[in-house]
Amino acid sequence: MAFVYSQLFVTPRIPPAASLTGQTAIITGSNVGLGKEAARHLTALGCTKVILAVRNTTAGEDARKDILASTGVPPHTLEVWSLDLADYGSVKRFAKRAESELQRIDILLENAGIATDKFALSEGHERTVTVNVVSTFLLAFLLLPKLKETAKKFAVKPRLSIVSSEVHAWTKFAEWKQPSIFPALDDEATANMQERYMTSKLLEVLAIRQFAPKLAGTGVILNYLNPGLCHSELGRDAGWSLYLLKMALARSTEVGSRTLVCAAVAGEESQGKYMHDGKVDESALSPFVRSQDGEEAGRKVWGELKGILEGVQKGVTEGF
Ligand SMILES: NC(=O)c1ccc[n+]([C@@H]2O[C@H](COP(=O)([O-])OP(=O)(O)OC[C@H]3O[C@@H](n4cnc5c(N)ncnc54)[C@H](OP(=O)(O)O)[C@@H]3O)[C@@H](O)[C@H]2O)c1
Incomplete structure (x- = not known):
């Protein structure tokens, strides 16, 4: 009921005083x-530089032109950079480029995602x-040092x-009871691809809740959010039921x-917090996430994820 109420009766609004x-x-x-x-919104709110981080740079250029035309900002405000998650x-190259070419990062908005019921591997893990x-x-993690540096150098509170x-x-999320979660998710024979997109979103939530407290005192604000059900390209292959729901x-x-x-x-009040309908609202988190089991699953997810990230780049999760 809460889902239907939000979808039908709540229209999130950008804080009127927001200026970037x-x-x-x-x-x-x-x-x-x-x-x-x-x-488009961040550009209109005054960002001096907006990086469109996309896997298809031709589509990125089309988006850039569209945003430039609707906002009228100088063309150099928007840049298209290649990033394939x-x-x-590609992720490492993107981060290196950001580290060397950008003076500051005030906002890192990690939005890219996929929803698919087709099993495939990327980098040894199920693609989703x-x-x-x-x-x-x-x-x-690769960009957090730059966010921290921005906080110090410009006396601001960058947001991740x-x-x-x-x-x-x-x-x-039956996989959390397996001896190891990620190998269970990567096993094609047992993968529950009907649940996979939802599981990936739960993994994000569980990991963020474990990691967020470690950012205290760094000057960087980490928050995470639920946009609600929205029209977009997501679930493009999902069929009629999602189409009708939308x-x-x-x-x-x-x-x-x-x-x-x-x-x-958002400000400090959102540090480590879940945002729903544009506002901090931890009560909108699932009962599982807030339970003792959820805490245990979170510790397990975080421990395994940290190991995977350290395998990709040694030391990347240290020093926070
Ligand atoms: N729409 C909803 O109802 C809804 C609800 C809750 C949460 N969300 C979340 O909102 C976020 C945005 O989704 P959306 O609804 O706007 O979907 P969308 O229209 O499909 O956009 C997803 C974006 O992610 C990009 N992407 C996919 N795979 C990528 C990769 N390997 N590397 C880099 N970029 C990649 C896509 O690029 P391409 O165009 O090249 O594929 C596209 O730009 C997602 O995290 C989604 O889970 C959406």
């Missing part, structure tokens, strides 16, 4: 969907896990915002993107 003059933002998966509309090499979870955290979803509550209940892409902007401009 002088700030630099990176938005992953911003050639279409929520990411593109969020990029299915390829750790690689894109939505492992590479999302890899990018966060991760786009999650209320569907984190809609999975049984027709009945979905927010427009623009309205949904406001929830991303709310997180990207």
Whole structure:
């Protein structure tokens, strides 16, 4: 009922005083969907530089032109950079480039994601896990030093915002009781691909809750959010049932993107917190996440994820 109420009766709004003059933002998966509309908002709110981090740079250039035309900002405000979250090499190259070419990062909005029921491997893990979870955290860790540096150098509070979803509550997540979670998710023979997208969103939530306290005192704000059901390209192959649900209940892409902007401009009150309908609301987290089992599962997920990230780049998760 809470889901239907939000979808039908709540219209998230961007805080009226929000201004991002002088700030630099990176938005992953911003050639279409929520990411593109969020990029349009962040540009209109005055960001000096907005990086569209996309796997298809031709589509990224089209998005850039569209945003430039609708906002009228100088062309150099928007840049299209290549980032493929299915390829750790691409994530590392992107982070290196950001480290060397950007003076500051005020907003890292990790929005890119996939929803598919087809099993495939990328970088040795099931593709949804690689894109939505492992590479999302890899990018966060690779760029956190720059966010921390920005906080210190410019006396600001950079935001790391991760786009999650209320569907984190809609999975049984049986894998958490296996001896090791990630190998269980990567086993094609047993993979529950009907639940996989939802499980990937739960993995994000569990890992963020373990990691967020470690950022205290760094000056960086980490929050995560639920945009609600929105029109976008997500679930493009999902069939009629999702199509009909969206027709009945979905927010427009623009309205949904406001929830991303709310997180990207949020203050200390959002540190480590879940945002729903554009506001901090931990009560909207699933009962499992808030339970003792959820805490135990979170510790297990975080321990394994940390090991995977250290395998990709030694030392990347240390020093926070
Ligand atoms: N729409 C909803 O109802 C809804 C609800 C809750 C949460 N969300 C979350 O919102 C976020 C944005 O989704 P959306 O609805 O806007 O979907 P979308 O329209 O499909 O956009 C997803 C974006 O992610 C990019 N992406 C996919 N795989 C990538 C990869 N390997 N490397 C880099 N970028 C990649 C896509 O690029 P391509 O165009 O090249 O594929 C696209 O730009 C996702 O994290 C999703 O889970 C959406």
